[in-house]
Amino acid sequence: MEGTVTYGDVSFSYPYSEVYALKGVNLTIHPGETVAIMGRTGAGKTTLVSMLNGIVPHSTGGKLEGTVQVLGLDIMKHEQVELARRVGMIFDDPDSQLFGLTVEEDVCFMLQQIGVAMEEAKKRVKWALDVVGLQGFENRYPRDLSGGQKQRVALASTLAPMRDILVLDEPTSELDPAGRFELLQTLKKLKQELRLTIVLVTHYSEEAVELADEVYLLSQGEIVHKGPPREFFADVENCEKYGVEPPQVTQIAFRLKDYPNTSKTYGFPVSLPEAAIVSRKIFDNIQSALSSMKFTSEHVTNEEIIELRHVSVSFPTRTGTPIKALQDVSLTIHKGELIGLIGQNGSGKSTLSKIICGLLVPDSGSVYILGKDTKLISPRELFRLVQYCHQNPDDQIFNTTVFKEVAYGVRRMKLPKEEIETRVKKALAAVELEEFEEKDPFMLSRAERRKVATASVLSMDPAFIVIDEPTTGMDWSGATKMMEFIRRINSAGKTIAIISHNIPLIAEYTNRIVVMDGGRIILDGHPRDVFSRRSELLPIGLRAPQVTELFQEIGMNETILTVEEGARVFASLE
Amino acid sequence: MEKNSFLHRVDPRVKIVFWVAIALASQLLNDPFFIGPTLASLFLIFFLGRPTGKVRKLAFSLSGFVAGVYAFWWLFLARSGNPIVDLGLVRVTDWSLWLGLGMALRGACNVMPIMILLSSTSQERLIAGLEGLKVPYPICFGIAHGFRLLPALMTQWSTMAQAQRARGATLGHGGWFFRHPRESIAAIRDAPALAVPLFVGMVRTMARLSLALDSRAYDVDGKTRTKAIRLTMRKSDWIIIAVTGLFLAFVIVMRLGFHIGWMTP
Numbered sequence: 001m002e003g004t005v006t007y008g009d010v011s012f013s014y015p016y017s018e019v020y021a022l023k024g025v026n027l028t029i030h031p032g033e034t035v036a037i038m039g040r041t042g043a044g045k046t047t048l049v050s051m052l053n054g055i056v057p058h059s060t061g062g063k064l065e066g067t068v069q070v071l072g073l074d075i076m077k078h079e080q081v082e083l084a085r086r087v088g089m090i091f092d093d094p095d096s097q098l099f100g101l102t103v104e105e106d107v108c109f110m111l112q113q114i115g116v117a118m119e120e121a122k123k124r125v126k127w128a129l130d131v132v133g134l135q136g137f138e139n140r141y142p143r144d145l146s147g148g149q150k151q152r153v154a155l156a157s158t159l160a161p162m163r164d165i166l167v168l169d170e171p172t173s174e175l176d177p178a179g180r181f182e183l184l185q186t187l188k189k190l191k192q193e194l195r196l197t198i199v200l201v202t203h204y205s206e207e208a209v210e211l212a213d214e215v216y217l218l219s220q221g222e223i224v225h226k227g228p229p230r231e232f233f234a235d236v237e238n239c240e241k242y243g244v245e246p247p248q249v250t251q252i253a254f255r256l257k258d259y260p261n262t263s264k265t266y267g268f269p270v271s272l273p274e275a276a277i278v279s280r281k282i283f284d285n286i287q288s289a290l291s292s293m294k295f296t297s298e299h300v301t302n303e304e305i306i307e308l309r310h311v312s313v314s315f316p317t318r319t320g321t322p323i324k325a326l327q328d329v330s331l332t333i334h335k336g337e338l339i340g341l342i343g344q345n346g347s348g349k350s351t352l353s354k355i356i357c358g359l360l361v362p363d364s365g366s367v368y369i370l371g372k373d374t375k376l377i378s379p380r381e382l383f384r385l386v387q388y389c390h391q392n393p394d395d396q397i398f399n400t401t402v403f404k405e406v407a408y409g410v411r412r413m414k415l416p417k418e419e420i421e422t423r424v425k426k427a428l429a430a431v432e433l434e435e436f437e438e439k440d441p442f443m444l445s446r447a448e449r450r451k452v453a454t455a456s457v458l459s460m461d462p463a464f465i466v467i468d469e470p471t472t473g474m475d476w477s478g479a480t481k482m483m484e485f486i487r488r489i490n491s492a493g494k495t496i497a498i499i500s501h502n503i504p505l506i507a508e509y510t511n512r513i514v515v516m517d518g519g520r521i522i523l524d525g526h527p528r529d530v531f532s533r534r535s536e537l538l539p540i541g542l543r544a545p546q547v548t549e550l551f552q553e554i555g556m557n558e559t560i561l562t563v564e565e566g567a568r569v570f571a572s573l574e
Numbered sequence: 575m576e577k578n579s580f581l582h583r584v585d586p587r588v589k590i591v592f593w594v595a596i597a598l599a600s601q602l603l604n605d606p607f608f609i610g611p612t613l614a615s616l617f618l619i620f621f622l623g624r625p626t627g628k629v630r631k632l633a634f635s636l637s638g639f640v641a642g643v644y645a646f647w648w649l650f651l652a653r654s655g656n657p658i659v660d661l662g663l664v665r666v667t668d669w670s671l672w673l674g675l676g677m678a679l680r681g682a683c684n685v686m687p688i689m690i691l692l693s694s695t696s697q698e699r700l701i702a703g704l705e706g707l708k709v710p711y712p713i714c715f716g717i718a719h720g721f722r723l724l725p726a727l728m729t730q731w732s733t734m735a736q737a738q739r740a741r742g743a744t745l746g747h748g749g750w751f752f753r754h755p756r757e758s759i760a761a762i763r764d765a766p767a768l769a770v771p772l773f774v775g776m777v778r779t780m781a782r783l784s785l786a787l788d789s790r791a792y793d794v795d796g797k798t799r800t801k802a803i804r805l806t807m808r809k810s811d812w813i814i815i816a817v818t819g820l821f822l823a824f825v826i827v828m829r830l831g832f833h834i835g836w837m838t839p
Contacts, residue, residue, distance in 0.1 A: 059788050081791045089789040096779060097786035101697045101722060108802065110790040115798040143725060157790070359736050383742050390737045394778070395730075398770035408767070412742030442774070456741065 005029040005052060005165065005197070010066035011221075012047060012056065021047045023221040025066075034191055034198040036208035036229075039218035040243035040475045042445075045201045048218065049167045051075055052199065054083035071164055085114060088158025092170040092473070094150035103129070103145075104138035107157045114161060121160075128156035131194070132186050147345060148179025152186055159190075165197045166190070172204065173473050176345045176501050178541030180204075187211055203475050205233060205247045206546070209270045217242055234268040245476035248504065248546040248563050249275035255567035262570050272546055276553040282573060305463055305495060306333040306356055306386070311365035313351055313519075325351040326362070327519040333464065338490040339497040340506035340527070341466075343516035344541050349499045352516065353466040357388040370463065384413060387460060391468040391499075393446070393453035402428070402444075402452055403437040410459045427459035430489060447478050451485070458489065465489075468499045483509045504545040507531060507561045515542065532559040581623035581694040585811045586703025589695060593687035595818045599825040600683035604676040608828075608835040613679050616686035623694035633689040637682040644681030649674035673837050697721055702803040711799070723779075730775055731768070738767040 007027040013020050022044050029035050037045045050056040051068045058080035068075045071086050091097050100106030104125055111121040129135055132152040137145075142153055151171055158166060168187070172180040184207060190196055191211060202208060208215050208229055215232040217225035219242045225235065233239060233246040236254035240246070246254075249269050256263040265282050269275035308331045314322040326348050333339065333356075341349045354360040355367060358374055367374040369385050377385070387409075390396060399405040407424045415423075428434050431451040436444070441452050450470065457465055470486060471479035483505050490496050497514075500506050506513065506527070513530040515523040517540040523530045531537070531544035534552055543549065547566040548559060560566050596616070603609045620633060648670060655669025695703070697718050704714045744760035793799060828834045 053789055055785055055788050059785065080788055081793060084789055084791040091782065091786060091789075093782060095726060096782035097789075099719065099722070099787075099790070101718075105698065105802070112800045112802060113791050113793050113798070115800050118800055118802060121800065161791075354736070357740060359740060379739075380742065383740060388737075388740045390733065390740075392733075394775060395734045395737045395771055396741070398767055398774075409741035460741070 004031050004069075004071060005199075006067075006069040007048075007051075008067040008069070010051075010064070010068055012051075012062055012064050015061040017062075020221050021062075025221070025223055027216065027223065029197060029199065031197055032195045033213050034200065034211050036212035036215045037199065037201045037218060038203065038205075038208060038215060038244045041447075041473075041478060043218040043242075044221040045218055046169055047221075049169060049199050049201055050089075052083070052165060052167050053087040053089050054078070054080035055089075058083075085161065086163055087165045087167060088161070088163040089167040089169065090151065090154045090158060090171050092173045094147050094154060094174065097154050098142045098150060100142065102138065103134065103140050103142060103153050103156075106142055106153055107160050110157060110161050116161075124160045124162070125156075128160040131159060131190065132156045133182075146179060147175045148182040151175065151179070151183050155183075155186065155190075159194075165199065167199045167201075169201045170203065170473075171200075172202070172207065176541070177503070177543065178344050181541070184210060203245075205245055205250075206271075209233070209247060217244060219243075230268070230270050233270050243475045243477035247271065248566070249550055251563040252547065252550075252566045252570065255563065256570055259571045259573075262573050266570060272549055272553065275550050279550060279554045279570075282570070302335040302337075304332050305335050305370055307331070307368040308352075308356070309366045309368070311352075311355060311362045311367065313355060313360060313362050324519050326355065328365070329519070329521055330365075331514070331521060331524070333495060333497070335463075335495050336490070336493065337495055337497075337512050338487065338510045340510035340513045341497050341499045341516065342501070342503065342506060342513060342542065343522075347516040347540075348519040349516050350468065351519075353388060353468065353497065353499060356464070357386045357466060358382040359388060380412075383409070383462070384460060385462055386464045387457040387462040387466070389454050389457050389465060389467045389470075391472060393449040396453050396456065397441045397449060400440060401437065402433060402439050402441050405441050405452055406455045406459050409456055413460065423459045423461065424455075427455040430458055430492070431455045431485065447474060447482065450482070458494075462494075464495045464497070466497045466499065469501070470498060471500065471502050471505060479505060503543065504547075507545045507548065515540070527561055528559040531561065579622060579624050579694065580810075581619065581690070583808075584694070584814060585805055585807055586691075586695050586699045587706045587805060588807070588811045588814050589691045590703050590707060591815060592818050593691050595822045596687040597684060599822050600680050602825050602829040603835045604673065604680050605835050605837050606672060606676045606679055609676055609679040609683060613683050613686065616683060616690065620686060620690050620693070623690065625693045629689075629693045633686065633693070636689070637685045640681040640685050641678035642681075645674040645678035648677045669837075676837060698803055699805075702801065702805055705801070706805050719783075726779075727772075727776070731772060734768055734771045734775070737771075738764070741767075743767045 005028065007025045010022055010025040011020055012022040025048065037048060039045055047056055050060070052070050054075050056062065057064050064076060070083060073083065073086070075083060098106050099109050107125045107128055108121050111124060116124070125138070129137055132155050134149065134152055134156065137153070142150055145153065172183055175183065187198070188210060191198060198211070200207065200211060212229055215227060215229055216223050217232070217239070224242060225232065225238050233250045236246050236251060247270055249272060252275075253263070253266055253268045256266055262282065266278050269278060308329055311326055311329045312324070313326040314324050316322050329348075329352060341353065343349050351360065355362055358379065369377065369382070374382060397405055399408060403424060406427055407420055410420050410423050425434070428437065431454055433448065433451055433455065436448070441449055444452065454467065467486065470482050474482060479502060486496060486498065487509055498506065498510065510527060513523070513525065513527050514521055515530060515537070522540065523533055523536060531548050534544065537543065544552070545561065547563055548561060551558070551560045551566065551569070560569065596612070600609065600612065603612065625633065649666060650664060650670070655667030657665060657667050658671065659666040691700070701714045701718045704717065705711060743764040744757055825835065829836055
């Protein structure tokens with residue numbers, strides 16, 4: 001298969017907008033090349049790649065200046081359908097791109113659209129499913145598959161029509177770590193075996209390092225930095241300036257720039273194996289330096305505010321066999337803790353959180369909040385004590401102003417008007433949205449809507465808050481800001497549990513981690529303790545942060561959690 | 575995997591035509607003597623498809639609900655006949671009872687052909703049947719995708735209801751019939767808390783869906799589209815069409831020609 005793409009001085013603005021989404025972009029993608037596009041949310045990445053199959057501008061409208069050539073076709077002179085036949089695209093949300101009742105039907109969808117005979121279509125479906133590692137899945141229902149499997153079905157559906165170019169727009173952002181790993185391995189296999197031209201939009205530097213031949217950094221519609229992964233991420237300052245997180249092992253290298261000897265030995269690795277090789281050269285010196293270094297792993301031992309005793313929950317399924325979402329779970333939460341709740345999708349994290357917040361009732365066992373059995377607490381009283389901030393803020397937002405939205409819950413507490421206003425203003429100040437009181441929440445960015453949803457929970461002043469996936473879909477700088485904001489709320493006295501797949505941020509910001517698998521708590525302790533248990537994490541598809549794994553690879557006993565700690569270790573050798 | 579009952583093997587076009595014919599016929603009948611045997615026949619046909627327990631439960635519940643809605647007004651509003659219960663405003667006569675029964679059976683007759691169609695026809699065959707009857711492809715695709723999206727919509731509804739209940743909203747807590755009128759009023763007041771996010775969520779989902787369709791070269795006209803299923807009518811299908819046609823003709827003649835089968839409210 002052949003593929004070539006050329007952007008010639010491309011500028012683009014959406015309808016009714018005076019702001020350019022893309023400005024003067026020049027970019028060439030050669031046949032068989034894999035290109036990663038990175039940048040902050042809103043930088044123009046999706047606009048850029050959506051031109052390849054003609055969604056921009058044919059479906060979106062807008063004004064395009066310059067030329068975009070895809071396989072010799074000028075996108076302005078050809079119908080969107082014609083371009084879509086040559087360029088496959090996969091989006092971040094698996095559920096909104098599957099059309100068939102069965103996997104076979106879904107993969108066959110486009111083949112039918114373009115008039116491929118059914119006998120040939122069935123052969124191609126089988127081939128495509130084999131390539132993505134889903135042999136025998138033809139009659140399965142997509143809704144029963146995991147996120148990673150659904151994305152592989154979407155991948156198969158783009159491969160079956162034998163397209164020349166594959167575009168993936170943040171394909172792993174909604175997946176758990178196991179799903180991300182599955183998809184990444186499949187893409188590596190496709191790159192090696194089929195030599196497709198691949199364009200990948202991602203926030204994850206590991207994906208760019210493992211797949212891309214060339215990486216481009218977009219900011220406000222312009223390409224501001226580019227290069228092969230090694231050169232690209234070595235410019236750590238530039239990456240960080242534009243909101244891209246380099247691999248942790250590369251960040252360590254940057255922080256060693258003031259320590260010339262160590263820096264010279266360590267170099268600028270971009271992957272874990274590479275960093276491990278160079279680190280072993282200085283390993284012998286590390287152990288002796290470590291004895292004088294202290295790494296905290298203090299547990300919070302304040303009063304208990306929540307206790308679960310032998311809680312079990314089952315859900316019915318279509319097959320008739322109930323699924324055990326929680327199995328005999330016991331847990332104690334102390335005031336002031338900032339807990340990271342991690343595990344694969346379906347491990348029981350959300351169920352556990354909803355049990356604590358009274359949104360679900362256990363089949364057996366008891367839940368105590370501030371010493372009271374929740375069976376004896378009215379719903380109205382319960383929601384004053386514990387709150388659950390859903391993953392998608394759009395599941396909650398419905399008012400016409402931010403003020404009304406934040407006041408919604410606290411109004412139901414039947415408090416005096418003045419107190420309601422005080423609480424709302426205080427909550428808005430905590431999330432740094434004081435100036436947004438009269439704005440329409442639907443007009444805000446996703447991160448801002450996230451903050452509005454969190455403020456609406458804060459205004460009720462509960463003793464305990466669960467925040468579900470606060471950083472999903474955010475770029476690195478947005479995710480870091482969100483975690484800083486959560487830490488500030490925790491420091492002000494709130495006990496918080498965060499459900500997240502962002503392991504590096506959980507390792508850095510929390511003081512306790514609870515690991516779940518199959519409805520049970522597998523590990524529970526300080527991040528340093530939990531991430532030292534590699535042999536227990538790997539079988540359940542979880543990996544420690546890259547910097548942690550680096551020091552584990554070279555045989556260190558101490559568990560390093562952050563880039564700063566890792567750099568401090570190496571710097572101590574100077 | 576699709577079952578292999580006689581009903582499952584009937585051409586989907588025949589089942590769709592049957593549904594339309596019965597819907598028309600049931601609009602012309604409300605006398606229990608006539609509509610009753612029609613409904614009994616529909617139940618018999620329904621069981622030919624060997625429906626699962628859940629489907630049977632759904633069919634009975636839905637038919638019962640619709641029958642109840644149909645019967646309600648006529649039971650109390652019709653004034654002719656000998657009174658059985660007379661409380662002034664509330665009055666039930668022997669005639670209104672008979673009419674209410676007829677209307678209830680008619681309501682159930684509107685539901686059962688749909689249940690027969692949906693319980694014995696896969697989504698793929700349903701779409702093929704509609705296309706075979708020259709229903710425009712975008713409508714067929716919309717119907718098919720509507721079925722697929724329904725479970726996702728129910729999940730979204732449940733998630734949103736949970737999110738708002740966590741903030742103190744009264745939303746269907748304890749079922750539709752609340753213990754105290756104040757709770758019912760609170761539920762109505764809090765309805766926008768569910769309706770707005772649900773609507774916005776649906777619009778966003780549709781927008782994402784349309785982009786995904788564009789990326790799969792979705793052809794609105796469907797002219798170049800290959801059909802996965804080629805339907806062919808068998809002898810039994812033609813017999814069913816003929817019997818259905820005769821039944822409809824019989825009802826029309828009876829009703830419009832001889833004024834039989836209908837009780838004037």
